[in-house]
Amino acid sequence: MTGLFSSFSLKDITLRNRIAVSPMCQYQAVDGFINDWHSAHYSMLARGGAGLVVVEATAVAPEGRITPGDVGLWSDEHTAGLSSIAAAIKTAGAVAGIQLAHAGRKAGCTPPWQGGAPLDRDDALAWEPVGPSAVPFVPGNDYIPREMTKDNIRQTQQDFARAAERACQAGFQWLELHFAHGFLAQSFLSPQSNTRSDEYGGSLEGRARFLLETVAEVRKFWPDNFPLTVRLGVVEFDDCPEHSFSESLKVIGWLKDAGVDFVDVGLSLATPGENIPWAANFMVPWAARVRREKNIPVGTSWMITQAKEANEFIQDGKVDVIFFARTLLANPHWPYRAARELEITDPHAVLPTPYAYWLQNWSE
Numbered sequence: 001m002t003g004l005f006s007s008f009s010l011k012d013i014t015l016r017n018r019i020a021v022s023p024m025c026q027y028q029a030v031d032g033f034i035n036d037w038h039s040a041h042y043s044m045l046a047r048g049g050a051g052l053v054v055v056e057a058t059a060v061a062p063e064g065r066i067t068p069g070d071v072g073l074w075s076d077e078h079t080a081g082l083s084s085i086a087a088a089i090k091t092a093g094a095v096a097g098i099q100l101a102h103a104g105r106k107a108g109c110t111p112p113w114q115g116g117a118p119l120d121r122d123d124a125l126a127w128e129p130v131g132p133s134a135v136p137f138v139p140g141n142d143y144i145p146r147e148m149t150k151d152n153i154r155q156t157q158q159d160f161a162r163a164a165e166r167a168c169q170a171g172f173q174w175l176e177l178h179f180a181h182g183f184l185a186q187s188f189l190s191p192q193s194n195t196r197s198d199e200y201g202g203s204l205e206g207r208a209r210f211l212l213e214t215v216a217e218v219r220k221f222w223p224d225n226f227p228l229t230v231r232l233g234v235v236e237f238d239d240c241p242e243h244s245f246s247e248s249l250k251v252i253g254w255l256k257d258a259g260v261d262f263v264d265v266g267l268s269l270a271t272p273g274e275n276i277p278w279a280a281n282f283m284v285p286w287a288a289r290v291r292r293e294k295n296i297p298v299g300t301s302w303m304i305t306q307a308k309e310a311n312e313f314i315q316d317g318k319v320d321v322i323f324f325a326r327t328l329l330a331n332p333h334w335p336y337r338a339a340r341e342l343e344i345t346d347p348h349a350v351l352p353t354p355y356a357y358w359l360q361n362w363s364e
């Protein structure tokens, strides 16, 4: 079998199928700590049959949270809660992944359902965001990040490394560094947000330095036999997407040389004005180009909802893993539905025994 329900091995880790739960912020944590919401949420998704479950953007420092409700792994105290999440995912038969993040100049906001804007300056939970340059995400806005010093940069790189070490201690076996969506690493890479004149800005090498040095530090603490991956915004949909894509291909080559095993091909979202060509499966061609041109395993997401199409993307060698988000929120047992649609009739292929037993020879 070569499609959506074929296994996928990377380093010493094997996914039972090509379906991954995309990291989806829940904004339900307090001071970064896991609670019952997360336990039920991740157990539900893992029992639905995905091969990989990636825990939501997990902040490597308090000021790196998108909202005060983000999960954190900036202290040893956070490890226990995430250990229980990793264990629940693995017990359900999926590989436990986690996304480590720092939101940079997009940090310190309310959740999307409260508008997603920066917290009021006088809110007790608010903090000053940081970034490569004192350039606000929204041009002209007065929510201006503090320009990071080189000591700040080094500290943040260590924060990523220590969080990776904790993630391994917690039992995670797939690591995704969040280098997309206009968050800190992406904001170093994009000339829209990085106007530094030191070695962390200017040329592509300069703008990529934060990413490469962060990978090098994480590499010291993340086991070599477990996948070290990045979610990278590979294209800025401005007046010349091919330019940012060609830069991204160079950066991906450097990341691969630095020890990155897999790229989760994502969006840049470095500026609010991007003209994203929203459509079904619209990132698949970009991911396929990365896979072909850089000879590195890739995944992607964004509006992929149909089992037969997803199956073909895998069979045709366009992508190796597909990250589903809203498709799985809408139906956590979607993998079971997808399997039936692809004529995989044994529910034990995707569901745990207490569910699968009763669904054999069942059809509504």
Ligand SMILES: CCCCN1C=C(C(N)=O)CCC1
Pocket: 025, 057, 066, 181, 269
């Ligand atoms: C539709 C664009 C969604 C971009 N977001 C990404 C997030 C992320 N954690 O990558 C947090 C919420 C918004």
